[in-house]
Amino acid sequence: MAGPLALLLVLGLAGLTFVMRASGPMLRSIPAAVTTRTAGLAPALLAALVAIELTGPNGVIQLDVKIPAVVVAGGLAALRVPFIACVIAGALTAAGLRAVFHLN
Amino acid sequence: MAGMRPRRSTREILQAAAPIALAVFVFGASFGVLAAAAHLPAWSVVLMSILVFAGSAQFAALGVVTAGGSILTAILAGALLNLRYIATGIAVARSLPGGRLRRALLGQIVVDESYALAVAAGEPGRPDRRTLLVVGATLYTVWVLGTVTGTLLGPVLGDPKRLGLDAAFPALFLALLWPMLSGRHAVRCALGGAAVALLLAPFTPPGIPLAGAAVVGLWLAR
Numbered sequence: 001m002a003g004p005l006a007l008l009l010v011l012g013l014a015g016l017t018f019v020m021r022a023s024g025p026m027l028r029s030i031p032a033a034v035t036t037r038t039a040g041l042a043p044a045l046l047a048a049l050v051a052i053e054l055t056g057p058n059g060v061i062q063l064d065v066k067i068p069a070v071v072v073a074g075g076l077a078a079l080r081v082p083f084i085a086c087v088i089a090g091a092l093t094a095a096g097l098r099a100v101f102h103l104n
Numbered sequence: 105m106a107g108m109r110p111r112r113s114t115r116e117i118l119q120a121a122a123p124i125a126l127a128v129f130v131f132g133a134s135f136g137v138l139a140a141a142a143h144l145p146a147w148s149v150v151l152m153s154i155l156v157f158a159g160s161a162q163f164a165a166l167g168v169v170t171a172g173g174s175i176l177t178a179i180l181a182g183a184l185l186n187l188r189y190i191a192t193g194i195a196v197a198r199s200l201p202g203g204r205l206r207r208a209l210l211g212q213i214v215v216d217e218s219y220a221l222a223v224a225a226g227e228p229g230r231p232d233r234r235t236l237l238v239v240g241a242t243l244y245t246v247w248v249l250g251t252v253t254g255t256l257l258g259p260v261l262g263d264p265k266r267l268g269l270d271a272a273f274p275a276l277f278l279a280l281l282w283p284m285l286s287g288r289h290a291v292r293c294a295l296g297g298a299a300v301a302l303l304l305a306p307f308t309p310p311g312i313p314l315a316g317a318a319v320v321g322l323w324l325a326r
Contacts, residue, residue: 001142001143001144001145001148001169003145003148005175006144006145006148007148007151008175009148009152009165009169009175009178009179010148010151010152010155010156011155012175012176012179012183013152013156013161013162013165013178013179013182013183014152014155014156016179016182016183016186017155017156017157017158017161017182017183017186017189018155018212020183020186020187020189020190020193021186021189021193021208021211021212021214022193022208022209022211022212023190023193024189024190024191024192024193024194024195024196024197024211025193025196025197025200025204025207025208025210025211026204026207026208027194034190035190035191035194036325036326037322037325037326038187038188038190038191038322038325039188039191039289039290039325040289040290040293040321040322040323040324040325040326041184041185041187041188041293041318041321041322041325042160042185042187042188042284042321043281043284043285043290043291043293043294043297043321044293044294044296044297044317044318044320044321044322044324045164045181045184045185045297045314045317045318045321046160046185046277046278046280046281046284046294046297047277047281047293047294047295047297047298047301047317048297048298048300048301048313048314048316048317049164049167049181049273049274049277049314050274050277050278050281050298051298051301051302051305051313052167052171052301052305052313052314053167053171053273053274053277054274055302055305058306059305059306059307059308060305060306061302065268065271066270066271066274069268069271069274069275070271070274070275070278072275073274073275073276073278073279074275074278074279074282076279077278077279077282077283078282082123082127083127083131083279083280083283084127084130084131084134086275086278086279087131087134087272087275087276087279088130088272089275090268090271090272090274090275090276090278090279091267091268091269091271091272091275092268093268093271094268094270094271095266095267095268095271096268098265098266098268099266
């Protein structure tokens, strides 16, 4: 990615994040209804990101080694294994399947 | 009773935070490696960790860029994930010292992990100030150092697919999601978000599925 575009990405995300982190301590009172609603954003977006990451160029779920990788990571997360170990196990699953079975 | 506990020393606070700090370092390093694999300039990757300091949002933005989405989509995906910090900011507002400006600036080092530890160490409705600030500053330092390490390691590691780094993205988002699924509302939002994203993905440009998921999340939240 070209430098100016990367800078735009960084400054855009940083600016919005700054405003969000500053708003609570500055305002102190924001209607509870607003915070309750926004609580639904993180789970919905993260689940959507998992789904999107598993789709191919045509936008349909693609059967490749990412599927078993996600199953392994999710299973470990359900067993309360530390977050970073779940991620590494997922990546190693994909790498292992590619190396041993020459899968996609 | 949390409120009855004696005041904790900085050393005790740091000891409690050490395992988290280690995980954040590795998380930062993996961000640096994946960002380098996505051909982002190293300086911009480190600058992002310095200025944004929010793992899930940074990975989400990077995931969109890696998948070929636009810069605007990437910014929005990350920013929407950070909306939760408005709620966290309100929860810690009374624990931060100083006037409005000082509180707003100190609020920048609040992250999920330091917030959780401060709530555990504080009184009900008032997260512990020293835990919040000491752990926040520690994790910030470690996050940036981890990112620098990752950007240096990235080019040495070679083909990201051979190492399964492309699979690290969905694995990471799922591992971030899992602890959030404590209530029925959260499960409903997650299932709804994933379903809408998958329905939209074949017919819409990148970004629209995520926007659809955000709307569903807001709608199903209560």
